[in-house]
Amino acid sequence: MNSGGIERLSKTEHRNVHINVDYLKQPEAATHVVPVLISELLSVTANYPTFLIKDSETGEFLLAALLGFTENENLFISQDGSWRSTHVPLTIARKPFHLSQDCLDVYIDMGNPWVNFESGQRLFSDNGEYMPFMDNMLAMLERITSGVGETKSFVKTLLDHGLVKPVSLDLTFEDTKSRNLQGLYNIDHEKLTSLSHEDLAGLHRLGILEGAFMVLHSLEKMKSLVFLKDKLNRNFAEVTR
Amino acid sequence: MKANEANFGDSISSILIVGGGSAGWLTAGILAARYGKTMSITLVESPDVKIIGVGEGTWPTMKSTLKEMGISETDFFRECDASFKHGAKFAKWVNGDETDYYYHPLMLPQDFTKINLAPFWLKSNGDRSFSESVCFQEALCERALAPKTVTMPEYNSAANYAYHLNAGKFTKFLTDHCTEKLNVEHKLATISEVLKSEDGGIRCVKTTDGQQLSADLFVDCTGMASLLLGKTLGVEFIDKNDSLFIDRALAAQKPYESEEEPILPYTVSTAQKAGWIWDIGLTSRRGIGYVYSSNHSSEEEAEEALADYIGPSFKELSVKKISIRSGHREIFWKQNCVAIGLSAGFLEPLEASALMLIEISAKFVRDQLPETRKTMPIIARRFNKAMTYHWERIIDFLKLHYVLSKRDDTDFWIDNRCSSTIPESLAELLELWKSHTPYRQDFSHKEEVFPAASYQYVLYGMGFRTEISNRSVECTDEAYRAAVAENERMISKAVELLPDNRQLLQKINRYGMSAL
The missing domain is CATH 3.50.50.60 (FAD/NAD(P)-binding domain)
Structure with missing residues (x-):
């Protein structure tokens, strides 16, 4: 659609740019696992099973939400291209924008399939002011920027306290296919609850205790994800019948 | 007191x-x-x-x-x-040709605890080397691949390794x-x-x-x-100098030519006229040295051999001289x-x-x-x-490398095969191996330093022939073919999964490895 590259956002240059949000056309949304930030943790854990995973490039631990069960399977994208839950993880929702490292400049990826000049959300009003869509986007970008460091230190603190452990999940689906999920890590509940009062108080002061329990409890959302997959399979079976 | x-x-x-x-x-x-x-x-x-x-x-x-x-x-x-090591590559040990090499990898042959593949490999007379047929590590060495990926925890790996x-x-x-x-x-x-x-x-x-x-x-x-x-x-x-002749070392350190030069994930040992040259890749440089017998080479000749191996940069390197006594x-x-x-x-x-x-x-x-x-x-x-x-x-095992060589270009190699220099224990094993392949029963000490597999890699890597009688076959050809096929599968899987050694080492230096 657009062949342009990454450009610094300007109200003159990009006056007529529209963003057509369609998750079916967003390549980075076609994933079964998405990195999430501590600044969105409540919304994330209320919607998705959340784990720690290892970055395949660096081996470092990341906080991530599970969106599906196989490579590139995102169960939250509907057939009409909308998102099936109330919270879209920030790293996907911010498309096609990002902030410069010093947070002073906004950049737009003109090559992103959502960018066009006809349909969708406008960025600027006729007199060159940000539209509410864009105000919301800027707030999101700031949450991401401030959340990156915070998320790293959340993960590091968990690791330093030995509170991370690998989990192996055996899931059974309606079509009787069962699946074993590998490469996921969770909070070690036993270790967490056996920490000393001082350690617990310290983690609580840092706001990490609350986050750790959110991640732990999000495991319950695994049932919803299996349920969703089964439901989609059933629909698919009906359509093809 | x-x-x-x-x-x-x-x-x-x-x-x-x-x-x-x-x-x-x-x-x-x-x-x-x-x-x-x-x-x-x-x-x-x-x-x-x-x-x-x-x-x-x-x-x-x-x-x-x-x-x-x-x-x-x-x-x-x-x-x-530190860098990863899959094993050792021995070059020019058999006849001194440019194409003369074999590997002694760190992993046991496929299914080693269940089947002894050596007799089958000997009978098959195929054109693939013993180590290549039964172990997937040679393929990793030849491609300079690391034994693990960056997401594997510390001390865990897909292939066994040393440093x-x-x-x-x-x-x-x-x-x-x-x-x-x-x-x-x-x-x-x-x-x-x-x-x-x-x-x-x-x-x-x-x-x-x-x-x-x-x-x-x-x-x-x-x-x-x-x-x-x-x-x-x-x-x-x-003193063991009567069996192991080497008594001098010249050691040098060579910087990598560029940031792209592969870091070889194995030790290279290249046989020379009066000994052999080691070549060990670290992340920062290569350590290269010539160990030789002063009875078979002058210091000048040894330095010349080391200079030939290292190339033009040799004249910029300082060489450490060490006297050793086996x-x-x-x-x-x-x-x-x-x-x-x-x-x-x-x-x-x-x-x-x-x-x-x-x-x-x-x-x-x-x-x-x-x-x-x-x-x-x-x-x-x-x-x-x-x-x-x-x-x-260990002395037996080191001497084995010299005894199996067919090199006759210098007295060093000829003298090394003289029966008076071969320990009795090794001479007995060599006699046994003419008709038996080394296997578990031969090295039964609780903490054996070299398992029978190591002897197999060296013996058959260096072209030793054990005459296999029909009586000694203890499993079927199918079992052998299945093991070799499994090794093939492991090779393609590992080659696809494992990263370049230098790249992984750079990532470890940058991001570190996780303990879990």
């Missing part, structure tokens, strides 16, 4: 390690990881004695050694310029770890005198600054000087003194046995540390028996 001598029956509660090279600090770490909180462990080293520091290849045993000391593998990689390391940095790294984490007391002082006790053991060591250091057990890690066991207690050195002490533990490292003996580094011998010696002391002075002679006898066995097996 008197109290110590009268201590018969009393408990062993203090250890003094004399000497601070790799031997001293590895021993300190291995002992202190177990006893750091319950015993007094002191290491005294002279600030003026330089460590030899050429032992830069390890065995896979080093992984558990480091792990048991509580060392983060990431820290070790970063601070010791190449910077010995000087390793010693410093262990010093910090032992003193900061493991409660080892570190004294910097020069030994002026070692005093004997009436029972023929060590009473104490005196230092030039007037200290008298005493302990219940002394560990001699003074290197080739063998200050305690050799000089003070008079334990004889048994052999070992008659016993290694006498009274209250045990020698670990070069003080116990030296062998050419062809199979990287130096650090491994330190590890098994120190672990033996750790696991069987006498409770009292009374039981010490019993443990000492056991130790001496076990270590003598290990040294003899």
Whole structure:
């Protein structure tokens, strides 16, 4: 659609740019696992099973939400291209924008399939002011920027306290296919609850205790994800019948 | 001091390690990881004695050694310029041609504990080498791939591995770890005198600054000087130069040509006219050296051979010259003194046995540390028996490489096959192997240093023919074909999964590896 590259956002240059949000056309949304930030943790854990995973490039631990069960399977994208839950993880929702490292400049990826000049959300009003869509986007970008460091230190603190452990999940689906999920890590509940009062108080002061329990409890959302997959399979079976 | 001598029956509660090279600090770490909180462990080293520091290849045993000391593998990689090692490549050992090479990988042949594949490989007369047919590591070496991916935890891997390391940095790294984490007391002082006790053991060591250091057990890690066991207690050195001719080393360090030059994940040993050249890749540089026999080559000739190997950059490098003496002490533990490292003996580094011998010696002391002075002679006898066995097996195994060579371009190679230079134990095995392939039953010692698989890799890598009778076939051709096919599958899987060695090492330096 657009062949342009990454450009610094300007109200003159990009006056007529529209963003057509369609998750079916967003390549980075076609994933079964998405990195999430501590600044969105409540919304994330209320919607998705959340784990720690290892970055395949660096081996470092990341906080991530599970969106599906196989490579590139995102169960939250509907057939009409909308998102099936109330919270879209920030790293996907911010498309096609990002902030410069010093947070002073906004950049737009003109090559992103959502960018066009006809349909969708406008960025600027006729007199060159940000539209509410864009105000919301800027707030999101700031949450991401401030959340990156915070998320790293959340993960590091968990690791330093030995509170991370690998989990192996055996899931059974309606079509009787069962699946074993590998490469996921969770909070070690036993270790967490056996920490000393001082350690617990310290983690609580840092706001990490609350986050750790959110991640732990999000495991319950695994049932919803299996349920969703089964439901989609059933629909698919009906359509093809 | 008197109290110590009268201590018969009393408990062993203090250890003094004399000497601070790799031997001293590895021993300190291995002992202190177990006893750091319950015993007094002191290491005294002279600030003026330089460590030899050429032992830069390890065995896979080093992984558990480091792990048991509580060392983060990431820290070790970063601070010791460490790199991965899948095994060794022997070039020009059979006939000296450019295409002459074979591998001795660290992993056992496919299904080794269930089937002995060697007889089938011999019968199949295929065009693929033994190691290539039965082990997937040769394929990884030829492509310079790492044994693991960046997401695998520390000390975990897809292929078994050992390390190449910077010995000087390793010693410093262990010093910090032992003193900061493991409660080892570190004294910097020069030994002026070692005093004997009436029972023929060590009473104490005196230092030039007037200290008298005493302990219940002394560990001699003074290197080739063998200050305690050799000089003070008079334990004889048994020279093995009649079997292993190498007595000189020229060592150099070569920088990489560029940031893209592969870091080879294996040790290369290239045979020369009077010995062989080692080539060990670290993250920071290559360590290259020529070990040769001074009876078969002058120093000038040796330097020329090393210069040929290294290329034009040789003239910018400084070359360290080392005299070595193959052999070992008659016993290694006498009274209250045990020698670990070069003080116990030296062998050419062809199979990287130096650090491994330190590890098994120190672990033996750790696991069987006498409770009292009374039981010490019993443990000492056991130790001496076990270590003598290990040294003899290593000598046999090193000599095997020379005996199997078909090179006749120099007297060095011809003399090496002279039957009077071959230990009887090895001659007997060679006779046996004419009609039997080495397998589990041949090396049945509890802690065998070289498993039968190693003998298979060297024998069949060097073209030795064992005549296989039909009677000796113990499994079906299908089982052999299934194992070879499984190895094929492992090769393609590993080649797809595993990253370039240099790339992974860069990532480890940048991001580190996770402990889980």
